[in-house]
Amino acid sequence: MRVRVEQTTLPGIGVRHDVVTESGRRVGVVSHRTGRRDLVIYDEEDPDASTEDIPLTDDEAEALADILGASLMLGQLSGLRQQAAGLLTEQIAIPAGSTYVGRPLGDTKARTRTSASIVAVLRDRDVIASPGPQFRFEAGDVVVVVGTRKGLDGVTAILADGDPAG
Amino acid sequence: MHHTTTLLIEVGALLLLLGLLGRISRRFGLSPIPLYLFAGLAFGHGGLLPLSASEEFFAVGAEIGVILLLVMLGLEYTASELVGNLRAAAPAGLVDGVLNALPGAAFALLLGWGWVAAVVLAGITWVSSSGVIAKVLADLGRLGNRETPVILSVLVIEDLAMALYLPLLTAVLAGTGLIGGGIALAVAVFTVVVVLVVAIRYGNLISTMFSAKDPEALLLGVLGLTLLVAGVAAQLNVSAAVGAFLVGIALSGPVAHNATELLSPLRDLFAAVFFVFFGLATDPRDIPPVLLPALALAVITMATKVVTGYVAAKRVGIAVPGRWRAGLGLMPRGEFSIVIAGLAVATPGIEPQLAALATAYVLITVVSGPMLARIPDYPWFKKWLAGRSAARRRTALAAPD
Numbered sequence: 001m002r003v004r005v006e007q008t009t010l011p012g013i014g015v016r017h018d019v020v021t022e023s024g025r026r027v028g029v030v031s032h033r034t035g036r037r038d039l040v041i042y043d044e045e046d047p048d049a050s051t052e053d054i055p056l057t058d059d060e061a062e063a064l065a066d067i068l069g070a071s072l073m074l075g076q077l078s079g080l081r082q083q084a085a086g087l088l089t090e091q092i093a094i095p096a097g098s099t100y101v102g103r104p105l106g107d108t109k110a111r112t113r114t115s116a117s118i119v120a121v122l123r124d125r126d127v128i129a130s131p132g133p134q135f136r137f138e139a140g141d142v143v144v145v146v147g148t149r150k151g152l153d154g155v156t157a158i159l160a161d162g163d164p165a166g
Numbered sequence: 167m168h169h170t171t172t173l174l175i176e177v178g179a180l181l182l183l184l185g186l187l188g189r190i191s192r193r194f195g196l197s198p199i200p201l202y203l204f205a206g207l208a209f210g211h212g213g214l215l216p217l218s219a220s221e222e223f224f225a226v227g228a229e230i231g232v233i234l235l236l237v238m239l240g241l242e243y244t245a246s247e248l249v250g251n252l253r254a255a256a257p258a259g260l261v262d263g264v265l266n267a268l269p270g271a272a273f274a275l276l277l278g279w280g281w282v283a284a285v286v287l288a289g290i291t292w293v294s295s296s297g298v299i300a301k302v303l304a305d306l307g308r309l310g311n312r313e314t315p316v317i318l319s320v321l322v323i324e325d326l327a328m329a330l331y332l333p334l335l336t337a338v339l340a341g342t343g344l345i346g347g348g349i350a351l352a353v354a355v356f357t358v359v360v361v362l363v364v365a366i367r368y369g370n371l372i373s374t375m376f377s378a379k380d381p382e383a384l385l386l387g388v389l390g391l392t393l394l395v396a397g398v399a400a401q402l403n404v405s406a407a408v409g410a411f412l413v414g415i416a417l418s419g420p421v422a423h424n425a426t427e428l429l430s431p432l433r434d435l436f437a438a439v440f441f442v443f444f445g446l447a448t449d450p451r452d453i454p455p456v457l458l459p460a461l462a463l464a465v466i467t468m469a470t471k472v473v474t475g476y477v478a479a480k481r482v483g484i485a486v487p488g489r490w491r492a493g494l495g496l497m498p499r500g501e502f503s504i505v506i507a508g509l510a511v512a513t514p515g516i517e518p519q520l521a522a523l524a525t526a527y528v529l530i531t532v533v534s535g536p537m538l539a540r541i542p543d544y545p546w547f548k549k550w551l552a553g554r555s556a557a558r559r560r561t562a563l564a565a566p567d
Contacts, residue, residue: 010314
C-alpha cells in the first residue's frame with residue numbers, strides 16, 4: 001500500500017503534498033504555516049492546475065483524515081446509537097477458549113439466530129469493516145456488533161460458548 | 167488651532183479614509199496599495215487638500231513602515247528556504263533580473279536621466295510585489311498549482327537579490343562612488359552570508375533571546391531589535407531595509423511565528439502610512455507628463471515578466487497553460503518598487519520626475535496585473551492555447567524533420 005507522496009516546499013506559505021491515484025487523478029494538500037490546510041484537486045486536462053481549492057479548518061481536516069483512515073466507523077456507530085432508540089452497539093471480545101477461534105464468521109450464524117449484525121472486527125490496531133461470512137476469527141479479536149439489547153447478549157453468548165439457546 | 171490638535175485631526179481623518187478605501191478595494195478583490203497612493207496624491211503637495219501639521223509624522227511613520235515591511239518579509243522565509251531555493255532557482259532569478267532590470271535602466275538612459283536614475287529604475291522594474299502576488303495566488307485558488315513553487319522561488323530570489331541591491335543603491339545615491347559602492351556591496355554580501363549561516367546553523371540562538379510566550383515582551387523586543395539593527399545598518403550605509411530583512415530571517419521557530427502575528431497589525435498600519443507618504447511627497451501635477459512613458463514602461467516590463475515566468479516554468483517541465491499562468495502572475499510591482507523610489511526621491515540631484523513615474527508605473531502594474539493574472543482561467547484563452555498546440559502538431563506532422 002506504499003504510495004508515492006510528492007512533497008514540495010512553498011517558500012513563505014508552507015508545504016504541499018500530493019499523490020497521483022491509480023485512476024490517474026492528482027490530489028494534494030497545501031499545509032499553510034498558519035495551520036490552515038487546503039485540499040486541492042487537479043484538473044484532468046491540465047495536471048499543473050488545481051480545479052478545486054478547498055480550505056479546511058483543523059477539525060475538518062481531522063474529520064476527513066478519520067474518514068479516509070476508516071477508523072471513523074466506531075464514532076459514527078455511537079452516534080447512531082443515540083439516534084435510533086433501542087439500537088445498541090457493543091464491542092465484544094472473543095475469548096481465547098471460544099469455539100469460534102479459527103473458524104469463519106458464517107459458522108456463528110449470528111444474524112439469523114439473534115438478528116444482531118457483526119459490522120466490524122478490530123484486530124491489533126486494524127479495523128476490518130463489514131467482514132464477510134468467510135472471515136476467520138482469531139483469539140483476541142474484538143467484534144463490533146449492532147442490534148437490540150437481547151440480540152447483543154445473544155451474540156456475546158454465542159461467541160463465549162457456542163450456543164445461545166443452550 | 168494648536169499644532170498637536172491639527173496633527174491629530176489630520177492623521178485621524180486620513181487613517182479613517184484609508185480604512186474606508188481598504189474596505190472598498192477588498193470588496194473588488196484589489197490590492198489596497200493603489201488607493202493608498204491615490205489618497206497620498208490627493209492630500210500632498212499640489213493635491214486637493216494639502217496637509218499642514220502631520221507631514222513629519224507621516225515621514226517617520228513611513229520609515230518605520232519600510233522597516234516593518236522588510237522584517238515581515240524576512241520572517242516569512244526560513245534561512246534554509248532561502249538557501250535551498252538558491253541553487254535550483256538561480257537561473258530563473260538571473261533571467262528575471264536580466265529581462266526586467268535592463269529595460270528599466272535602458273529607459274532611464276533613453277530619457278537622459280543619467281546612470282544613477284538608471285540604477286534606480288532598474289530596481290523598480292525588476293522586483294515583483296511578493297505581497298500582491300501571494301494574495302492573488304491565494305484568491306485565485308492557485309496555491310496548489312504546480313507552477314506556484316516556480317513563482318514563489320522567483321520572488322524569493324528577488325527578495326534575496328534586494329539584500330544586495332539595496333545597499334548598493336544606498337551607496338550610489340549617497341554619491342560614494344565606485345569604491346564606496348564596492349565596499350557597501352562587500353559589507354552587504356558578508357553580512358547576508360553571515361546571517362544566513364548563523365540562522366541555519368544556530369537558528370535558535372537568536373530566537374532564545376526572546377520568549378515566545380510573553381506577547382508584550384516579544385513585541386517590544388523584536389520591534390526594538392529590528393529598529394536598532396535597521397538603524398545601525400543605515401549608519402553603515404547598508405540600508406535600513408536590509409538590516410530589518412536580516413533580523414526577520416535570523417528569527418525562527420515559534421518566536422518567528424508569534425512575532426509575525428504580533429507585528430502584522432503594526433505592519434498594516436505603518437505600511438499604509440508609507441504608501442500614503444510616498445503619494446504625499448509626489449506632486450500629482452507631475453504625473454500627466456510621465457503617464458505615457460510610464461504606460462510604455464509598464465507594457466514592456468509586464469511583457470518581460472511574462473517571458474520570465476514562462477521560461478522559469480518551462481525549465482521545470484510545466485505544461486504550456488501553467489507557463490502562461492506563471493508569466494501573467496508575476497506582473498504586479500508594488501511595495502519594493504515604492505521602497506526603491508522612496509530611497510531615491512530623498513536624494514538631492516536625482517531626476518524629480520522619477521517619483522511621479524514610479525507612482526504611475528506601480529499604479530498601472532498593481533491594478534492591471536492581478537486582473538491580467540486571471541486570463542489563463544478564461545475559456546477563450548484555453549481555447550486559443552488548444553488551437554495553438556493543435557496547429558503546432560499539424561505543422562510538426564507536415565514537416566516530420
